[in-house]
Amino acid sequence: MDIASSSPCQAHKVVALTRQPSSPVNSSSFTFIGFSLPQQISSPSLAKCLRKRSSSGFVRACVAVEQKTRTAIIRIGTRGSPLALAQAYETRAKLQAIHPELTEDGAIHIEIIKTTGDKILSQPLADIGGKGLFTKEIDEALINGHIDIAVHSMKDVPTYLPEKTVLPCNLVREDVRDAFICLTAASLADLPAGSVVGTASLRRKSQILHKYPSLAVEENFRGNVQTRLAKLQGGKVHATLLALAGLKRLSMTENVASILSLDDMLPAVAQGAIGIACRTDDDKMESYLASLNHEETRLAVACERAFLETLDGSCRTPIAGYAAKDEEGNCFFRGLVASPDGTRVLETSRKGLYVFEDMVKMGKDAGQELLSRAGPGFFGN
Numbered sequence: 001m002d003i004a005s006s007s008p009c010q011a012h013k014v015v016a017l018t019r020q021p022s023s024p025v026n027s028s029s030f031t032f033i034g035f036s037l038p039q040q041i042s043s044p045s046l047a048k049c050l051r052k053r054s055s056s057g058f059v060r061a062c063v064a065v066e067q068k069t070r071t072a073i074i075r076i077g078t079r080g081s082p083l084a085l086a087q088a089y090e091t092r093a094k095l096q097a098i099h100p101e102l103t104e105d106g107a108i109h110i111e112i113i114k115t116t117g118d119k120i121l122s123q124p125l126a127d128i129g130g131k132g133l134f135t136k137e138i139d140e141a142l143i144n145g146h147i148d149i150a151v152h153s154m155k156d157v158p159t160y161l162p163e164k165t166v167l168p169c170n171l172v173r174e175d176v177r178d179a180f181i182c183l184t185a186a187s188l189a190d191l192p193a194g195s196v197v198g199t200a201s202l203r204r205k206s207q208i209l210h211k212y213p214s215l216a217v218e219e220n221f222r223g224n225v226q227t228r229l230a231k232l233q234g235g236k237v238h239a240t241l242l243a244l245a246g247l248k249r250l251s252m253t254e255n256v257a258s259i260l261s262l263d264d265m266l267p268a269v270a271q272g273a274i275g276i277a278c279r280t281d282d283d284k285m286e287s288y289l290a291s292l293n294h295e296e297t298r299l300a301v302a303c304e305r306a307f308l309e310t311l312d313g314s315c316r317t318p319i320a321g322y323a324a325k326d327e328e329g330n331c332f333f334r335g336l337v338a339s340p341d342g343t344r345v346l347e348t349s350r351k352g353l354y355v356f357e358d359m360v361k362m363g364k365d366a367g368q369e370l371l372s373r374a375g376p377g378f379f380g381n
Helices: 081-099 136-143 202-211 224-235 244-249 282-291 293-313 355-374
Strands: 028-033 074-078 109-115 149-153 165-170 178-182 196-198 216-218 241-243 272-277 317-324 330-336 345-352
Touching: 074 081, 074 136, 081 109, 081 149, 081 272, 109 136, 136 149, 136 165, 136 196, 136 272, 136 330, 149 241, 149 282, 165 282, 165 293, 178 224, 178 244, 202 216, 202 317, 202 330, 202 345, 216 355, 224 241, 241 244, 272 282, 272 317, 293 317, 317 355, 330 355, 345 355
Parallel strands: 028 109, 074 109, 074 149, 196 216, 196 241
Antiparallel strands: 149 272, 165 272, 178 241, 317 330, 330 345
């Protein structure tokens, strides 16, 4: 559900954003950049969220925006999707729990920025091309000083960071697995031959077709979680896969038919992880972010991104990777590359010490192995 096309709530001119009951709007204000809305929407006092149920049967929610009553200590930049806002709320709540000065009204301001990926919804991501489809405009706002920190889904962040920015913080990682969503079957294996699974992810497409070649995949299945669920409800596809992390953050796990194991569907690099960036010369923000950083997650993400960088992955390359701490406290990494049609899938794994240098080396080494095994032209580019 795009903010620009959402219906206003009853009591105030507010925008339908997210099903996020634990995301109050106190102590922050909102600005919208890149949407067909006024630059700032104000309300003289806090308004209660009015919940509605859409025609598709999935819950929609309203978020009230409040007047900016003081100069913000921290301006958070984020996309305007319900999931992106849920992640901004989580960041805000964690900051306020540690730093009392951020609990005052207006201390944290949420700046909503529309990205290239939000603007172009009629084409598959692979056809749009380029990197940073969901981060470029937010990074520009950060570099230009319009925001102080940028909250990203780490799987959207390119393996390089823009100059003058640093990403020193990952929040505690959510469940990395994918969820199977279907109204008529409990799993991919239960779908009849010829069933259509909707996903814009070539990673998911290739793994689905590799294991279930009798199924079909609709690639141009774009939109936020609510939009894709509405498309499923409307019969445009028979099933879809969504990141379980996003459904948990939106409190929408009731829509899950089953959860795919890591053996059935290896996740995207950095899936379930939130990354927060700031400017390299902003020691104050870097200090705030250091207080939030979850080091175990940061190291796992670094390992996976080293793997992705070695493969030079993009939206046109089906790549999956996951690093985690095993029972012995070591890092166990699994990586995968596939042909877009799923006819070939190459996998590898590594095990080593759970320290930054070793984990980055594991990721790079795994990537180099798969590049060598795949050979030229493997991805069909």
